[in-house]
Structures are given as structure tokens and as C-alpha cells.
Amino acid sequence: MYRIPDQIFDQYNRAQVSTSMGLFAELNHAWVTIDNALYLWDYTHPNPQLIGFEEQPNSINMVKLARPRKGVFLPAVTHMLVISTTADVFLMGLACENAGGYKSVTIYQTGMSVPIRGLDINVIASSDSTGRIFFAGSSDNDVYELTYQQEERWFQGRCSKVNHTTKSFTAFAPQFNLRNKPTEFVEQMVVDDSRNLLYTLSSNSSIRVFHLRPDGSVNLTITKTAIDIYSNIGHIITSNETLNPRVKIVSISPIPAPEASRYHLMATTATGYRIYLSATGSYSWSATPNANNAPTSMQAQHVKTPPSDSPSDQVPQAAPVPGAPFHTTGPSKVSIHSLNPTSSAERFPPGYFFCFTQKDNSKQADTLFISTPDSGKLAIPRDPSTPIKPEETGIWLTLGSRAEAIGLYTPYDQGGPTSSGFGNELAVQFDKPAAEIAVLTNTGVHIIRRRRLVDMFASLIRNSDGEDGLEDRVQTFIRIYGRSETIATALAVACGQGMEVSPDSRLSKINDPDVLEFARKVFIEKGGKPTINENAVTDGSVPAIDTVLPSPRHAGIALYTSRLLRSIWKTVIAQQGRTPAGGLSITPAVPTSTLLTIQRDLSALKDFFNTNRTFIEGLSGPDALSKVATKQEEVALQAEHRGLHSLVQLISHTIEGISFILVLFDDRVEDVIALLNEDARNRFLELTFEQLFATSKGHETAKELVKAIVNRNIAKGSNVETVAEALRRRCGTFCSPQDVIVFKGQELLKRATEAGPNSEVGRNLLNESLMLFQQVSESLPMDYLKPSVEQYIQNQFFAGMLSLAFYRDFSILTTT
Missing domain, CATH: 1.20.58.1780 (Methane Monooxygenase Hydroxylase; Chain G, domain 1)
Structure with missing residues (x-):
């Protein structure tokens, strides 16, 4: 854990009105607002420099990191800070540079701001692809957009706000609450750039879908109330104490189009249930054809339940791999309280689920439940008639304090476009960095790293309880992931691919001799045997050796x-x-460093085969x-x-x-x-x-x-x-040894031409070149032979010309 610097606590103790904290995880920075001041620091640096912004008088409500629209700022400004106060929303430019292994940021004034008196803005969302910025507050249920441009135009300044939900003439009409009901307001907004959609979650658990059109307009296309959502899932799971219309939805997370075509949004309830929804363009279940078409309906299609076990029983001590598998669907009427109450939740591709819950209010500490898809089990071939179960593993972490924010520290990298699906973590475990999530608490920043299967296998060997227990765990590993995957993983560990996090939070290779030796043993002894397809051999049309399954x-x-x-x-x-x-x-086209890494890993594999060939x-x-x-x-x-x-x-x-x-x-x-x-x-x-x-x-x-x-x-x-x-x-x-001889002969021939054919040196060089060419005459290509003969003629070395031509033809005759 990276602890919060003491100077932050010094500033915090001087707070008079309000404080808040957050993360800019992609920049390795955290932030804190204390009244009207904003402070940033690199939480990975042992002695971070505090970067402060105190040049405005109003209390800060919210800070959001956003990508700017292209062409508005200088290229050095890679990000924006969208800061809402009690009086206005303004933009700050942010430049980031790498220096000595750490990231340093510089804040720039832009002069862009809009007044928001009476709106109390505390929700901000942005589009990374277009740079558009949206915000909402606790005073109403409206969605606003902050527009900005490089220069002022007629009747339009550099920065302005647009209300996309309330018409301009009704914005000034008086509002009366005759039933004295609480005002509905926006609690969360998220943008799905892959489909050009903006989702909002209200205080009444209603979800709205806005289509972000290419012309800059924003259209409200769908409003889905909590009653409608729970009604949709009635045929999937029976209503119970922890899943019914009275249970609040506390968060929403978009599911990008490359990750899933059917599911568009995940909603998490206050009891930890995950509801998957589709926003479609027709009455069918097919996804919207493209991002330019607005969806017309939304349906809840799938539900994942919380783990049924209590946190203390979730991870058995004898688990073959870290985390415990659990099935996340079921028609049981039994209420599941393991994630009740859920204060917040977040989903990251390719399906990492982070759920914060507080079991004991007196301890002022959150418990974090993490579940991840088990791509290794999903990849195992199954009977087509058997429905695929959403295989997941889950783990509980006690944070020791209250969670303040969460963000992607190192995002999951799919490794480029692929036609074979999304989220194959096993395929990219050796050439892409493992995903890392940063969690900010009021004591520091926790970095949670996704463990690769190769790391799990190496850890399984290292932490084993004797030879017998280890043998049982290997058999369990084979049963879960299949023999071929187990052999591939053992081979990777034996070649030094296993890694672990050291006590100083750095990654280090697992090179323990005992670990490498046992992995070698698994590869050699558990590799199975080739088999002959007897049905293909009987007709005799195919050679028996070609019917063998390796x-x-x-x-x-x-x-x-x-x-x-x-x-x-x-x-x-x-x-x-x-x-x-x-x-x-x-x-x-590929960086040299990448090629060297691949070559190093392949060389280790080759050395392994050379050592263990027998x-x-x-x-x-x-x-x-x-x-x-x-x-x-x-x-x-x-x-x-x-x-x-x-x-x-x-x-x-x-x-x-x-x-x-x-x-x-x-x-x-x-x-x-x-x-x-x-x-x-x-x-x-x-x-x-x-x-x-x-x-x-x-x-x-x-x-x-x-x-x-x-x-x-x-x-x-x-x-x-x-x-x-x-x-x-x-x-x-x-470049074979014969090629080397040919190249040397060419060089001698060139030097002979430079020395002159009539000189003694030139004649000696010509004779030496002839002897070299004769050594490889049978394999001398015509594109080498022809220019050599021409140079012999040019140098009046006719005997050499005839000798080489005759020698080559004679060699060909004798070899054929």
C-alpha cells in the first residue's frame, strides 16, 4: 500500500468547510480537495511533491479527469481537470511527463468556466473519444453538457453549458412539489464511447439512455424505472428479500461493444446482485447495428448473484488456486446477504467486479469483494447441449479503512483486435502487463494486481504442504483447466515465467530451484501420450502416422x-x-525491445528442450x-x-x-x-x-x-x-557457411578489379576468388555465377572464367 503523505494530513487538519478525495489512476496520481484548494501527488513516489491549485475562492465539490477534444489545446496538454465548485465549473489543462520512472504533472489555466449557481454539481462524466463533458447535480434530474472551443464565436463564448433534458423556456418556470416527495436527481453518469451512449442513474434507481449523435446533439431515447427492471428479471430469478423493487440500484457500469454484443450495461443493487441489461434498436435481442443508430428499448436479460458463503468461509485453505470458484446464477428463493449492504461497485473489462460493503458500522472500515471471470475454465471444450455457466472466482479483502475511490492503474490489454472473442487472459499473459486496479482509502492507495495463471501455478508449488499435497493440487489443476493448459503453464514456470509481488511492491521472477524442478517434473510426467484414431486407419486411405492425435x-x-x-x-x-x-x-513495425523479449523467452524454451531432451x-x-x-x-x-x-x-x-x-x-x-x-x-x-x-x-x-x-x-x-x-x-x-564463402569470393574479386588484372596482387586475388567459388560451385546460384564470370572477362581472366563455368557444370553432373 502507498500511504498518504503527511503533508496532506497537515492540510486536511486545516479544513473548514469540506474535503473530498479521488484518483487519477492512469497518471499514478491521487487528489484531495480541502475547501477551495486542490492538491495532487504521485502516490507511487516515496517522497512526492505536492502540486496545489488555490487560485479560486469557492469550495470544490467534484474533480474529474477527462481527455480534451482534439485541436483545442496544445499537444502537450493530454488531459483536462473538470472542477465543479459552489459557483461554477471550470477547466484546467494538464500535461504529464515521465521522469525517472515517475510521472510528473503540470496544471495550466485555460480561462474556461461556466456559472452554475444553485445546481450543486457533484456528478461529471466525459467521453475519451470526443472530449465531450457532461455533468449533473443533486438539485434536479437534468443532464448538462459543458461545451468548450479554442476561440470565441458570434453569440457564443469559449465555454458554455447546455441543458439536454429541460427545454429552455421551461427552465425558468416555477417548480411546485405538491406531494412533498424527495426531488429525484442524478447520482451517476457513465459514457459508452463504443456505442455513443450516455447512461444516467437517478436517486430513484431509474436508468436513462441518451444517444450522443455525431452532429453534437443528445437525445433521450430510453427511461427504465426500477420497477420495470425488476419485472424483467422475474423469469430469471425469484424475487426475495434482497432482490425486489424496494432494493436500490447503487451503481451502473457500461460494457463496451468489443467485449459483448448482447449486454450493454451492468447495474449493481444495494445487496450486491448484478443485473445485465441490453439497449437494443428493435424488438429482437440483437445489439444496435452501429453506434450511429439510437436504441429504442432496454431489457434486463441476466442476473449474477452474490457469493452465498460468508467472507470468512469464502476462500478454503486448501484451494488449488487463489480465490474460490462460485456460480453466480440460480433460481433459489433464499435471500443472499453476503454483499448487503453494498455501498458502491465498479466493473472493469473483461469482467472484473469490485464491490464495497460495510459489515460493521462501528469499525469504520470497508470490505472489498472481487470476482473475476475464469477464462481458463470457459475455454475448455464442452458438450454443445450443456449450457455454459459463467465461471468466476471470488476473493474477499479487508481494507482496514473507508474506500474513497477506485480506478484502473494498468488496464486489461486485449492485445489488438481479434475475431475469437474478448477477455482471453490466458492468451495475453506473457506479452501484456497484468491488469492492476488502484483503490484509495483514507489511509493510502492499495494496488490490486490480477494474478496470471502462470503465477498461480508457481505459487501453488511454492506454498505446497509436501509432495503428496502438491500432487493432489496438480491433479485438481488438470481437472479444472485441462491437461494441455496445465502442461503449457508448467512449461512456462519451468522457463522462468512465474512472477510474484515482493515485499517492496515490486514484481520479481520466481526462480526457486524447487519450483522450477517440480514444474519440469509436471511437464515430463503429466504430458500424456499420443493416440491413434483407429476409425481412420481401417480404410487404409490415410497413412497410419497421419491419424495420430499428438x-x-x-x-x-x-x-x-x-x-x-x-x-x-x-x-x-x-x-x-x-x-x-x-x-x-x-x-x-514492432519495437526492438519487444523482439528481444520474445527472443529471450524462446531461447529459454530452447535451452529447456536441450537440457531435458532425453x-x-x-x-x-x-x-x-x-x-x-x-x-x-x-x-x-x-x-x-x-x-x-x-x-x-x-x-x-x-x-x-x-x-x-x-x-x-x-x-x-x-x-x-x-x-x-x-x-x-x-x-x-x-x-x-x-x-x-x-x-x-x-x-x-x-x-x-x-x-x-x-x-x-x-x-x-x-x-x-x-x-x-x-x-x-x-x-x-x-546465411549458411556456403554463403560466407561466396561473399568472401565476391570481395576478393572486387579487390582484384581495384588492384588491376595485370598486377601480381590482382592475379593472386583472382586465383583466390576462383578457388573459393569452386568450393561451392554445385550450390552457386546463377545470380552469383553470372556477374562473377562477367568480372573475370572484364579482368581478362579467361582461364578462370572457363574453369568456373566448367567446374560448376561438372559438379552439377556429378551430383545428379
Whole structure:
């Protein structure tokens, strides 16, 4: 936990009217308002500098971090502070810079403000994509927008407010409350940029949906009362003491379109139930076709219940992984009180649910319940006739004080667009940072990090109670996640991928010998065996070896390797651009640091195979055939060897391919590309990592690049032998020993031309080049042979020309 600095408490003790706290988690900053003053600090810094803003006289009610509209501020201003006071709402520019591993912010005056006398604004929402700002207060149920622009216009200042719910002529009419009912007001507003929708939650638990049109207008399209919402879920779950129209809805969270097409909004009740709603454009359940179409109806379609167990019993001591699984749906009439009362809740993609509850008012401390989807269990193939259950794991945390705010510290990264769904955390666990959530209390900031499956497995091994208990937990792991996933996870741990949070809140690798050794043991002993599909063998149309289903070990290796390469596999290697002067610029499409990380992980995997080859069935060599008892087992083992050997070859080839790319971009790649013909140049610019690593097209393009690299060094007068040897050593697949001899012969031929054919030095160099070319004559390509012969003729070395041509033809004849 990062504690609140003492200077904040010093300022807090001087408060006279009001105080509030909040988070700018994406900037690693927290804020506190004390009367009319705003203070910010980097909560990750051991000695943070307090940044204060005290240049306005009114008490501050609310502060919101927002993204500005493009073109309004200077590029250095990446964020805005929207600050509401008792008198006005004003904007402040915010610039953020990274300095020494920490983020520093600078606040700028913008001169933009609007008066709001009598509105008591305490709810603000913003759109990250458009920069639009909306706000509401506790005095009415209206929704306002704060408009701002770079320059003043006719009859319009730089900043103004627009009421999107009450017509201008009725805003001045007197309001009478004849029944003396409490005034309904907005309690929460959220923006869904993926669908151009604004949702509001009122004090009466009514939800409104506004469509944010491209022309800047805002249309109220749906109003859903609490009675309607609870009526919709009557067929899903029976009404009970903790789920009925009298139970208040305390929070709403949008569900972005990339994450789910059917569900648009999640509403959390004061008893911890989660109600999923769809805002659709027709009477069908299909989602709105696109963000430009306004929805016309909203229906509650699904309910997730709170955990049925009490917090003290939620996490069994013998749980195989941190957290306890629980099912979140059920028709039971029994009331569930585990999350009652819920004061607030928040949902973050891809389904992290944070629920704050207070069980004992006398302790002045909140308890946090966290549930997350278990993507590993959801990915296991199931019987199509069996409905998919929303598998989740939950955990309870005691915060020790009151929660003030929550925010995304490190958001979940999907890793780019994908057609195979959303929220596959297992796929991105090795190439994307784990999601982290910041929770601010009145004593400090807690960082809650999502544990990857590989970290859970490493922790399971480290915290085991003896060999027998550990064996049982591994079997449980296999039962939950499947054998292939378990093998992939054990392989990752054995290769040093496991991580933990150290006592000083830093991430560190788990390299304990006992942990690595047990993970190695699981990989070797629990990998299963290949099997033959007997039905496919009977007709004889397919060779028996092609009907073998590889072992889960093979699947686990393929799974782990694919996750290491996932982020670059379909990506082009180079991207073309222009320099400020208008010249051609070729830069790597993937950062060099990313390539080095992938290469390091693949090298660790290769070293693991080299060290344990004799223990791995399918890689141990011919000796393993002596242990088979039947012909079927022999065929299965041969197929397993073929599959594993191909994977190992791919890993080695990929390591060398990355080295080749690094060598290519170490030099001026523009000069190298200029030496290629137009067809080869276009092929290189369209070449993906997949094509380079796994296709003949990529291999041939790489060969042409190697030749261009060497020719460029020959033209520069560099030592070609050194360059070629470096290429051969780092990426021998692309630059063989024969290539090195050819390159050296080319260099000698160039030096002979420079020395002159009639000089003794020139003649010696010509003869040396001929001897080198003769060594590789049978594999000498025509595009090397022809220019060499032409240079021999140019240097009047006719004997060498005839000898080389004859020697090459003779070599071809003898080899064929």
C-alpha cells in the first residue's frame, strides 16, 4: 500500500468547510480537495511533491479527469481537470511527463468556466473519444453538457453549458412539489464511447439512455424505472428479500461493444446482485447495428448473484488456486446477504467486479469483494447441449479503512483486435502487463494486481504442504483447466515465467530451484501420450502416422509457443514512411525491445528442450523405440517425434529470424532496401513475421536481403568476411557457411578489379576468388555465377572464367 503523505494530513487538519478525495489512476496520481484548494501527488513516489491549485475562492465539490477534444489545446496538454465548485465549473489543462520512472504533472489555466449557481454539481462524466463533458447535480434530474472551443464565436463564448433534458423556456418556470416527495436527481453518469451512449442513474434507481449523435446533439431515447427492471428479471430469478423493487440500484457500469454484443450495461443493487441489461434498436435481442443508430428499448436479460458463503468461509485453505470458484446464477428463493449492504461497485473489462460493503458500522472500515471471470475454465471444450455457466472466482479483502475511490492503474490489454472473442487472459499473459486496479482509502492507495495463471501455478508449488499435497493440487489443476493448459503453464514456470509481488511492491521472477524442478517434473510426467484414431486407419486411405492425435504435451508446447509469438505473428516486419525532409524512411513495425523479449523467452524454451531432451517422450531419439510394445505404439511415437521435432525447429528458426531482423535494422535499412529490385522491395515491405519464420517465400526474401547487406558492405569497403561470419553466427539459417564463402569470393574479386588484372596482387586475388567459388560451385546460384564470370572477362581472366563455368557444370553432373 502507498500511504498518504503527511503533508496532506497537515492540510486536511486545516479544513473548514469540506474535503473530498479521488484518483487519477492512469497518471499514478491521487487528489484531495480541502475547501477551495486542490492538491495532487504521485502516490507511487516515496517522497512526492505536492502540486496545489488555490487560485479560486469557492469550495470544490467534484474533480474529474477527462481527455480534451482534439485541436483545442496544445499537444502537450493530454488531459483536462473538470472542477465543479459552489459557483461554477471550470477547466484546467494538464500535461504529464515521465521522469525517472515517475510521472510528473503540470496544471495550466485555460480561462474556461461556466456559472452554475444553485445546481450543486457533484456528478461529471466525459467521453475519451470526443472530449465531450457532461455533468449533473443533486438539485434536479437534468443532464448538462459543458461545451468548450479554442476561440470565441458570434453569440457564443469559449465555454458554455447546455441543458439536454429541460427545454429552455421551461427552465425558468416555477417548480411546485405538491406531494412533498424527495426531488429525484442524478447520482451517476457513465459514457459508452463504443456505442455513443450516455447512461444516467437517478436517486430513484431509474436508468436513462441518451444517444450522443455525431452532429453534437443528445437525445433521450430510453427511461427504465426500477420497477420495470425488476419485472424483467422475474423469469430469471425469484424475487426475495434482497432482490425486489424496494432494493436500490447503487451503481451502473457500461460494457463496451468489443467485449459483448448482447449486454450493454451492468447495474449493481444495494445487496450486491448484478443485473445485465441490453439497449437494443428493435424488438429482437440483437445489439444496435452501429453506434450511429439510437436504441429504442432496454431489457434486463441476466442476473449474477452474490457469493452465498460468508467472507470468512469464502476462500478454503486448501484451494488449488487463489480465490474460490462460485456460480453466480440460480433460481433459489433464499435471500443472499453476503454483499448487503453494498455501498458502491465498479466493473472493469473483461469482467472484473469490485464491490464495497460495510459489515460493521462501528469499525469504520470497508470490505472489498472481487470476482473475476475464469477464462481458463470457459475455454475448455464442452458438450454443445450443456449450457455454459459463467465461471468466476471470488476473493474477499479487508481494507482496514473507508474506500474513497477506485480506478484502473494498468488496464486489461486485449492485445489488438481479434475475431475469437474478448477477455482471453490466458492468451495475453506473457506479452501484456497484468491488469492492476488502484483503490484509495483514507489511509493510502492499495494496488490490486490480477494474478496470471502462470503465477498461480508457481505459487501453488511454492506454498505446497509436501509432495503428496502438491500432487493432489496438480491433479485438481488438470481437472479444472485441462491437461494441455496445465502442461503449457508448467512449461512456462519451468522457463522462468512465474512472477510474484515482493515485499517492496515490486514484481520479481520466481526462480526457486524447487519450483522450477517440480514444474519440469509436471511437464515430463503429466504430458500424456499420443493416440491413434483407429476409425481412420481401417480404410487404409490415410497413412497410419497421419491419424495420430499428438499428446497433450505437444499441445501444451504449441500453446505456450503461440502465446509468445501471438503479438507479432501476423504483423508486417517493416513500415514505410517519410522523413521530415521528404526522404524514404523504413522503421521496424514492432519495437526492438519487444523482439528481444520474445527472443529471450524462446531461447529459454530452447535451452529447456536441450537440457531435458532425453527425458521427453518424442524427443529422446531412437532409444525410445525400444520401449514400445506394439506396432500402434511405435507409429504413435513416430508421429509424436515428428510433431515435437517440427515445433523445436520452428522455435530455433524463429530465434534466428529475430536475430536477422535485429541485424537488418542495426544498419541503415533504407540503403539495403535500395539495392533490391522493385519486386523484392515490395515483397519485403509486405512480409509478415509468420511468412519470414514459416514459409519459403519469407526465406527467399531473407536471402535477397542478406545478399543486399553484403553487397552494401562490399561497396563501402568493409571487411565482408567479418560481416558474413556475424550473420552466419547469429542467423545461420539465413546465411549458411556456403554463403560466407561466396561473399568472401565476391570481395576478393572486387579487390582484384581495384588492384588491376595485370598486377601480381590482382592475379593472386583472382586465383583466390576462383578457388573459393569452386568450393561451392554445385550450390552457386546463377545470380552469383553470372556477374562473377562477367568480372573475370572484364579482368581478362579467361582461364578462370572457363574453369568456373566448367567446374560448376561438372559438379552439377556429378551430383545428379
